[in-house]
Amino acid sequence: MTKELEFATLAVHAGESPCPATGALDTPIYQSTTFVSANADEMAAVYGEEKIGFMYTRYGNPTTRALEAKLAALEGGESALATASGMAAVSSAILGYVKSGDHVVAAQSIYGATYNFFNKKLPRMGASATFVSSPNVEAFEKALRPNTRLIYFETPSNPVLEVIDIAAVVRLARSRGIPTIVDNTFASPALQRPLELGITAVVHSATKYLCGHGDAMGGAIIGSREYISLLLHEIIRDFGGVISPFNAWLILRGIRTLHLRMPAHCSNAHRIAEFLAGHPTVERVNYPGLAHHPGHLIAKKQMSAFGAMISFEAKGGYEGGKRVMDGVKLFARAASLGDTRSLIVHPASTSHRAVPPEDRRAIGISDGLVRLSVGIEAVDDLIADLDQALQF
Numbered sequence: 001m002t003k004e005l006e007f008a009t010l011a012v013h014a015g016e017s018p019c020p021a022t023g024a025l026d027t028p029i030y031q032s033t034t035f036v037s038a039n040a041d042e043m044a045a046v047y048g049e050e051k052i053g054f055m056y057t058r059y060g061n062p063t064t065r066a067l068e069a070k071l072a073a074l075e076g077g078e079s080a081l082a083t084a085s086g087m088a089a090v091s092s093a094i095l096g097y098v099k100s101g102d103h104v105v106a107a108q109s110i111y112g113a114t115y116n117f118f119n120k121k122l123p124r125m126g127a128s129a130t131f132v133s134s135p136n137v138e139a140f141e142k143a144l145r146p147n148t149r150l151i152y153f154e155t156p157s158n159p160v161l162e163v164i165d166i167a168a169v170v171r172l173a174r175s176r177g178i179p180t181i182v183d184n185t186f187a188s189p190a191l192q193r194p195l196e197l198g199i200t201a202v203v204h205s206a207t208k209y210l211c212g213h214g215d216a217m218g219g220a221i222i223g224s225r226e227y228i229s230l231l232l233h234e235i236i237r238d239f240g241g242v243i244s245p246f247n248a249w250l251i252l253r254g255i256r257t258l259h260l261r262m263p264a265h266c267s268n269a270h271r272i273a274e275f276l277a278g279h280p281t282v283e284r285v286n287y288p289g290l291a292h293h294p295g296h297l298i299a300k301k302q303m304s305a306f307g308a309m310i311s312f313e314a315k316g317g318y319e320g321g322k323r324v325m326d327g328v329k330l331f332a333r334a335a336s337l338g339d340t341r342s343l344i345v346h347p348a349s350t351s352h353r354a355v356p357p358e359d360r361r362a363i364g365i366s367d368g369l370v371r372l373s374v375g376i377e378a379v380d381d382l383i384a385d386l387d388q389a390l391q392f
């Protein structure tokens with residue numbers, strides 16, 4: 001075959017081939033911590049990486065390797081590393097670039113634990129971060145310092161769905177020789193491929209859309225062969241954030257339907273966002289697919305669809321948000337996202353309860369904000385559920 005394979009074919013086939021020993025079509029779960037060598041010389045050669053082979057699952061595992069090859073193919077990267085969780089991927093990817101004395105410029109609107117990593121963990125190793133509160137490239141430029149070694153952002157971001165122009169940030173970063181990392185969790189490679197736009201490395205919480213079924217934790221980093229090899233040798237082996245072979249297999253299986261699930265998630269979300277935007281009990285809707293969203297045109301340029309995460313503000317502030325939470329019957333009151341089931345959270349009373357209200361508001365998390373991860377149920381049932389929860 002000379003033509004490059006399309007995304008759907010890669011999602012099904014990339015990284016996997018029948019087991020040569022048994023003919024098993026599905027990738028086996030190599031639930032083994034260690035691997036045997038035929039003799040001392042072979043063992044030494046595998047440890048020295050002169051011979052391709054496996055020795056110990058923290059250093060590599062065949063099931064995990066299959067997942068990594070699939071992830072690299074889907075994101076269009078040279079190489080990938082699967083990790084124990086999204087945060088293992090985020091922290092490892094950052095540690096691959098940042099050392100004592102370095103500075104990072106990061107978008108302020110990012111996942112809470114990532115924010116904490118920059119804000120609380122980097123200073124412990126003598127590095128620092130500046131957070132950019134506006135999604136414009138000019139704001140990123142202003143925050144740069146001579147010792148800035150990394151630019152980091154999410155697009156769309158969690159939970160306020162801020163959209164950042166990937167190509168514009170890449171132009172800025174390249175002009176200063178600074179690497180860039182994008183957390184592509186909310187879009188997944190089915191909707192957005194930042195490496196094709198020049199981003200240096202992509203991270204994921206594979207726990208979300210990649211897995212897709214809410215049954216396995218995992219993370220992923222995709223980038224150049226050299227960078228991934230450095231992360232494997234210098235970070236993952238020593239910090240130990242490896243994924244279990246069983247979770248790698250669940251995520252591998254989940255990815256085979258990513259190209260079918262994402263359009264279903266997205267079309268449901270679009271209908272729900274339009275419904276919420278016209279609802280009398282709703283004050284504001286954040287969804288990049290709505291024409292009034294400040295990042296709508298950028299999202300249109302860099303994503304093939306607008307995703308399935310929505311946040312909105314119900315009337316009544318903090319109590320209004322809680323009333324929606326209490327009122328839903330089909331949406332599950334649960335953290336996480338990217339599940340086939342629709343999920344709902346109220347950040348002010350849960351994930352962001354420790355953040356002072358004025359700081360929360362500065363990043364767009366008002367007291368009444370509710371976040372939806374729209375699943376793949378029948379959209380009319382989801383709309384009816386929200387409508388009855390919003391009757392106040």
Ligand SMILES: Cc1ncc(COP(=O)(O)O)c(C=O)c1O
Binds near residue numbers: 154206217218
């Ligand atoms: C955008 C984003 N990045 C990273 C993470 C962390 O992923 P995990 O929970 O798999 O560690 C999350 C978790 O919600 C997330 O939403």
